[in-house]
Amino acid sequence: IERDFGLNIILKKHTNSNVILVTHSAVINTILALISNNEIGSGKTKLFTACISSIYYDQEQWKIREYNKIDHLQTDNQ
Template sequence: MTVVCLIRHGETEWNAVGKLQGRENIDLNKSGKQQAEKCGLYLRENRWDVIISSPLSRAKQTAKIINQYMLKPVKIIEMENFIERDYGMASGLTIEDRVKMFPNRNYTNQEPRELLKTRIITGLNIILKKHANSNVILVTHSAVINTILALISNNEIGSGKTKLFTACISSIYYDQEQWKIHKYNKIDHLQTDSQ
C-alpha cells in the first residue's frame, strides 16, 4: 500500500492578509515556520520514505523544517506536478479585490482546471511508479490538495467545497487499484505547544 500524507505549506504574510497566492515565491512567516515545526513533531514517530515538495519556496521551507524533526531524515524531491495553480491576474489580490475585478471568478490568464487535474494525476502516477508501497510526505498547496481530494471523492469534498487551513494534514492511500481518502484538513497537531 502506498500512503501519501498531504501537507499544505505553513502560513505566509500573503496568507495572513488574505492575498491569493499562485506561483509567487512567498516565504513562510514566523507563524508558518512554527506550523511546519508542529507538523514535523507530529509526524516524526512514523516511518517516512521520502518527502516530495512543490518547487515554490513556501512548500520547500515547510518540507525542510518537517525533515529536521524526523527521527530519520529522508530525501526531499521537488516535483513541478505539485506546484500551486497559476491564478493569473488574480494572484496577489485580496478576496475583496478579486470579487470586484472578477465577480464570476474567471481570472484572466488562470491555469485551466483540466490542465491542473492532468498534471496532478500525472504526479500521483509518478509517485505510484517510483515510490510504490512507500510512505510519502507531499508538501504542496491548497489548490493541489483540493484537486486531489475532489478527484478521489468524486467532487464530494475538495475544490470549491473545502477551505484548507495552512499546515493542515490530509492523508490518502492507494490500495486495491484505487486511491482512497483516510483523513483531510486535520489541524489537531497545530493546537499543541512546540517543543
C-alpha cells in the same frame, strides 16, 4: 495524448513506500476532488493553513484516510 494522474507517477516510482507531498491548498483541493469524485475538495472544502491530509492506494484506487486535520497545531495551553 493521455496524461497520467500525477499521484500514479509517484506510486510507480515509490511502490510500497510512504511519501510526503507538501504543496499548496489548490493542489490539495484538486487531489481531494479527483479522489472523492468531487464530494470534497475544490470549491467545497476550505482547507486550514498547515493542515494535513492523508490518502492511500488500495485495490487499484486512491482513497482518503483523513483530510484538513489540524490536531498537530494544538498546544497544551489552548
